[in-house]
Amino acid sequence: MRAIxxxxxxxxxxxxxxxxxxxxxxVAVMLAAAGWQVIARYLLHxxxxxxxxxxxxxxxxxxxxxxxxxxxxxxxxxxxxxxLKAHGAKGLAFTLARTFGVMCFILPILWFSFFGPNxxxxxxxxxxxxxxxxxxxxxxxxxxxxxxxIAFTIILIHVLADLVNAIADLRTxx
Amino acid sequence: EVKIALDSPPDLxxxxxxxxxxxxxxxxxxxxxxAAEYERNSLGEEAERLDQVSQGLLEVSMSDAKSAGTxxxxxxxxMMPYFFDDMDQLDTxxxxxxxxxxxNEGTTPKGVRVLxxxxxxxxTGIFTTEVPIRxxxxxxxxxxxxxxxxxxxxxxxxxxxxTIVSWSEVPNxxxxxxxxxxxxPAFVPLTYGxxxxxxxxxxxxxxxSVRVAIASEDWYQSxxxxxxxxxxxxxxxxxxxxxxxxxxxxxxxxxxEEAGIEVIELTSEERGKFRAASQPLYESTxxxxxxxxxxxxxxxx
Amino acid sequence: xxxxxxxIAAALLASGxxxxxxxxxxxxxxxxxxxxxxxxxVLPQKVFSQISIFSLxxxxxxxxxxxxxxRGGVTKSLIDLxxxxxxxxxxxxxxxxxxxxxxxxxxxxxxxADAAALSNTLVPAMRERGYSAEYAGAITAAxxxxxxxxxxxxxxxxxxxxxxTSVAALFVAGILPGLLLAAVLFAVNAWFAWREDxxxxxxxxxxxxxxxxxxxxxxLCLPIIIVGGIVLGWMTPTEAAAVAVFAAVIAxxxxxxxxxxDLWESFTRTAILTGSIFMILCAVAAFGHLAALExxxxxxxxxxxxxxxxxxxFLLVMNLIFIIAGMIMDVPVALALLVPLLAPVALANxxxxxxxxxxxxxxxxxxxxxxxxxxxxxxxxxxxxxxYWKLARAVIPFIVAEVIALGILVFTPEISLWLPRTLGLWx
Ligand code: NA
Ligand code: NA
Numbered sequence: 001m002r003a004i005x006x007x008x009x010x011x012x013x014x015x016x017x018x019x020x021x022x023x024x025x026x027v028a029v030m031l032a033a034a035g036w037q038v039i040a041r042y043l044l045h046x047x048x049x050x051x052x053x054x055x056x057x058x059x060x061x062x063x064x065x066x067x068x069x070x071x072x073x074x075x076x077x078x079x080x081x082x083x084l085k086a087h088g089a090k091g092l093a094f095t096l097a098r099t100f101g102v103m104c105f106i107l108p109i110l111w112f113s114f115f116g117p118n119x120x121x122x123x124x125x126x127x128x129x130x131x132x133x134x135x136x137x138x139x140x141x142x143x144x145x146x147x148x149x150i151a152f153t154i155i156l157i158h159v160l161a162d163l164v165n166a167i168a169d170l171r172t173x174x
Numbered sequence: 175e176v177k178i179a180l181d182s183p184p185d186l187x188x189x190x191x192x193x194x195x196x197x198x199x200x201x202x203x204x205x206x207x208x209a210a211e212y213e214r215n216s217l218g219e220e221a222e223r224l225d226q227v228s229q230g231l232l233e234v235s236m237s238d239a240k241s242a243g244t245x246x247x248x249x250x251x252x253m254m255p256y257f258f259d260d261m262d263q264l265d266t267x268x269x270x271x272x273x274x275x276x277x278n279e280g281t282t283p284k285g286v287r288v289l290x291x292x293x294x295x296x297x298t299g300i301f302t303t304e305v306p307i308r309x310x311x312x313x314x315x316x317x318x319x320x321x322x323x324x325x326x327x328x329x330x331x332x333x334x335x336x337t338i339v340s341w342s343e344v345p346n347x348x349x350x351x352x353x354x355x356x357x358x359p360a361f362v363p364l365t366y367g368x369x370x371x372x373x374x375x376x377x378x379x380x381x382x383s384v385r386v387a388i389a390s391e392d393w394y395q396s397x398x399x400x401x402x403x404x405x406x407x408x409x410x411x412x413x414x415x416x417x418x419x420x421x422x423x424x425x426x427x428x429x430x431e432e433a434g435i436e437v438i439e440l441t442s443e444e445r446g447k448f449r450a451a452s453q454p455l456y457e458s459t460x461x462x463x464x465x466x467x468x469x470x471x472x473x474x475x
Numbered sequence: 476x477x478x479x480x481x482x483i484a485a486a487l488l489a490s491g492x493x494x495x496x497x498x499x500x501x502x503x504x505x506x507x508x509x510x511x512x513x514x515x516x517v518l519p520q521k522v523f524s525q526i527s528i529f530s531l532x533x534x535x536x537x538x539x540x541x542x543x544x545x546r547g548g549v550t551k552s553l554i555d556l557x558x559x560x561x562x563x564x565x566x567x568x569x570x571x572x573x574x575x576x577x578x579x580x581x582x583x584x585x586x587x588a589d590a591a592a593l594s595n596t597l598v599p600a601m602r603e604r605g606y607s608a609e610y611a612g613a614i615t616a617a618x619x620x621x622x623x624x625x626x627x628x629x630x631x632x633x634x635x636x637x638x639x640t641s642v643a644a645l646f647v648a649g650i651l652p653g654l655l656l657a658a659v660l661f662a663v664n665a666w667f668a669w670r671e672d673x674x675x676x677x678x679x680x681x682x683x684x685x686x687x688x689x690x691x692x693x694x695l696c697l698p699i700i701i702v703g704g705i706v707l708g709w710m711t712p713t714e715a716a717a718v719a720v721f722a723a724v725i726a727x728x729x730x731x732x733x734x735x736x737d738l739w740e741s742f743t744r745t746a747i748l749t750g751s752i753f754m755i756l757c758a759v760a761a762f763g764h765l766a767a768l769e770x771x772x773x774x775x776x777x778x779x780x781x782x783x784x785x786x787x788x789f790l791l792v793m794n795l796i797f798i799i800a801g802m803i804m805d806v807p808v809a810l811a812l813l814v815p816l817l818a819p820v821a822l823a824n825x826x827x828x829x830x831x832x833x834x835x836x837x838x839x840x841x842x843x844x845x846x847x848x849x850x851x852x853x854x855x856x857x858x859x860x861x862x863y864w865k866l867a868r869a870v871i872p873f874i875v876a877e878v879i880a881l882g883i884l885v886f887t888p889e890i891s892l893w894l895p896r897t898l899g900l901w902x
Contacts, residue, residue, distance in 0.1 A: 041352075046335065046337070047337060047338055049322065052340060117392070123229065125225075128225065128228060128229075131245070131284065132244050132245075135240075135244075136322065136323060
């Protein structure tokens with residue numbers, strides 16, 4: 001159990017490091033696009049058509065990756081933060097409850113990212129996006145839409161790592 | 175129950191799309207198919223509604239032609255400025271010319287059926303805050319609010335400039351001079367409360383103000399032949415009510431004048447200049463291979 | 476079976492699960508138990524649409540500007556100026572806290588940014604000088620909501636977008652109500668200072684006035700650039716938010732020039748804070764879709780209309796709804812769900828759209844500092860480590876004062892309308 005827990009932990013924190021870098025870069029791109037729009041509107045008298053869309057879509061990437069980091073660092077607003085510090089059987093019970101809650105929310109999102117009606121993968125969200133172009137940039141929508149399953153998968157791994165940790169903790173304690 | 179997602183306030187006097195949706199729903203309800211209207215954006219904005227329709231989660235939605243255009247861009251032809259002599263010619267192209275069927279060839283494999291092209295109001299004209307557009311050349315002094323790249327191109331062809339401003343910032347942009355005008359059907363400033371800062375309306379009749387009524391193909395295929403006939407009757411009734419509302423602009427122009435907006439009619443010579451300047455746009459309209467040709471054939475050119 | 480959802484949600488809350496996931500999980504369960512599970516398929520597209528809204532763009536940009544101002548010493552220069560101006564009064568640091576929020580409001584668009592910044596800096600300082608941690612936290616939370624009432628304001632940007640109302644007019648209309656709110660809070664703090672004998676700032680501790688003003692000048696230029704730029708039509712509110720970021724970097728050269736590490740950390744913090752907010756937004760949107768499918772908002776609006784309250788009664792009920800909404804919902808969600816439904820009824824009853832916007836903003840802001848889900852309370856509690864429920868109790872006198880200020884505002888529309896009319900931004 002401890003070995004699985006260690007592996008999952010390493011994976012979880014490793015992914016988080018990548019997510020932090022990705023999120024910060026996305027914010028930088030967002031700022032650059034919004035800034036360029038101001039400069040172009042006033043100095044070049046013509047804001048480029050793509051700045052708004054690029055800024056919005058970088059915000060999606062930055063926000064979703066940022067949300068996964070917030071989960072890993074436990075920075076999301078919580079009414080009873082002390083419950084996060086519980087150990088042993090109580091800790092495991094709380095962790096199980098939290099796992100259930102998060103799964104209820106993110107599993108449907110992940111499922112319907114990949115599968116459409118009648119579990120048809122060709123009609124899932126990502127497959128639907130595959131045929132679409134962004135409005136102003138010469139890029140397929142998938143480049144941005146894929147942020148959703150990626151961020152939620154990272155959160156799923158964080159959740160699993162926490163769960164296995166709690167189980168391993170209980171065993172060690174015994 | 176057939177959910178009909180609205181895209182405008184429920185105003186039977188001004189909103190062409192609402193008249194369409196309401197007539198359509200009324201006809202269905204009167205003929206044994208239960209239908210209900212869902213308020214504007216309550217089920218989601220444009221992209222969401224299109225997505226829900228394509229999955230069969232929403233039966234009917236009033237949508238912008240641009241989002242349907244992401245599935246098949248043939249529809250962009252219906253919005254080319256000065257391409258159609260009048261609305262009847264567009265309707266002929268769609269119906270006898272087979273263009274609606276051609277659009278559906280592209281969209282139905284993606285789960286979306288275009289039931290009808292719906293006019294939001296009378297053809298689009300030019301609204302300005304400071305510079306009245308009486309002649310084609312007057313456009314040169316105005317920086318116009320553009321919705322997208324297509325409009326930027328259009329304004330450049332007319333010797334004017336476009337600046338992209340998203341709709342939510344349009345009032346602020348017009349009041350502060352970030353933009354000096356926009357292109358829209360005549361009712362828009364009345365409905366959206368822009369009459370305080372818009373001073374002129376040039377009735378340029380540049381293009382039909384097209385939106386679309388889309389239906390879920392999953393839902394459509396699940397209907398019996400009889401039900402489909404009812405739906406088609408409902409579409410026909412809605413189409414007729416819509417075209418009736420938007421064919422007469424006298425009332426809305428009167429309301430513009432009452433709101434303190436000067437209505438400017440163009441001489442045919444000036445309109446000809448707009449038309450001539452718009453010709454290069456047809457070639458650059460983003461459509462599938464042979465799209466422009468198909469539209470030309472459909473209007474008999 | 477649906478009755479089980481609130482029980483599960485309560486259990487999830489108690490387990491320490493973050494709010495966003497409690498709401499999202501409960502929403503998904505409700506879909507399933509109400510026989511709507513096929514509609515769960517809307518979620519991926521819903522998530523994308525919720526967080527790619529153009530009007531939201533100003534939010535992370537103003538958060539980033541706030542981060543940079545904290546790191547670059549801009550916030551500190553504002554605190555010093557407030558200290559020099561009013562620190563020597565009894566309860567000095569409490570007054571300083573409020574006045575800093577007024578200055579900070581001019582450069583920040585969100586209450587959360589203000590609450591986070593001052594929780595970091597002023598709360599420890601207040602505790603050192605003998606204020607209780609709860610009081611220091613409560614006054615920080617209570618005064619942080621001056622932020623979105625005085626321009627720039629993310630809430631007013633949202634409202635302007637929803638109601639197609641001039642954001643410039645809304646911004647200018649918020650200035651006097653923000654100052655009214657500050658005045659009321661000053662009064663409450665003065666009363667506590669007198670009753671509980673709060674300390675003043677010692678003469679040696681307060682910075683000298685002239686150098687403090689001089690030092691704060693670059694920081695005080697920021698609101699003029701931001702608000703002036705929007706009012707004069709140089710830029711849209713979103714662009715102004717981007718300009719605020721660059722202005723914050725430049726202003727920092729006068730204090731603590733920012734290092735690359737500062738920039739990088741600010742980007743990361745912005746992404747994480749934005750992500751937290753986005754997750755709540757997505758979770759509530761899932762509930763919102765269900766409510767729309769079941770036509771719940773229409774039912775509520777219909778009910779309110781049916782009661783036949785008359786203009787004043789309706790406005791009061793609407794205030795109540797928005798305060799409650801602010802207590803239990805995220806601000807953008809409350810706006811997106813309720814404004815399109817209730818505002819038209821209010822306008823039909825003779826309300827002015829700009830005044831209505833300020834009133835709604837005020838309402839939601841009070842919700843931000845009210846339990847159970849006061850966003851600013853949560854932030855202050857997270858940053859300072861003060862127990863959430865103790866903080867919630869300490870903030871109640873301030874909330875009462877804020878409700879009184881709201882009452883004055885509701886019945887005196889001129890407080891919000893006079894300035895935009897005088898400047899010709901509103902008819
Ligand atoms: Na502010
Ligand atoms: Na404060």
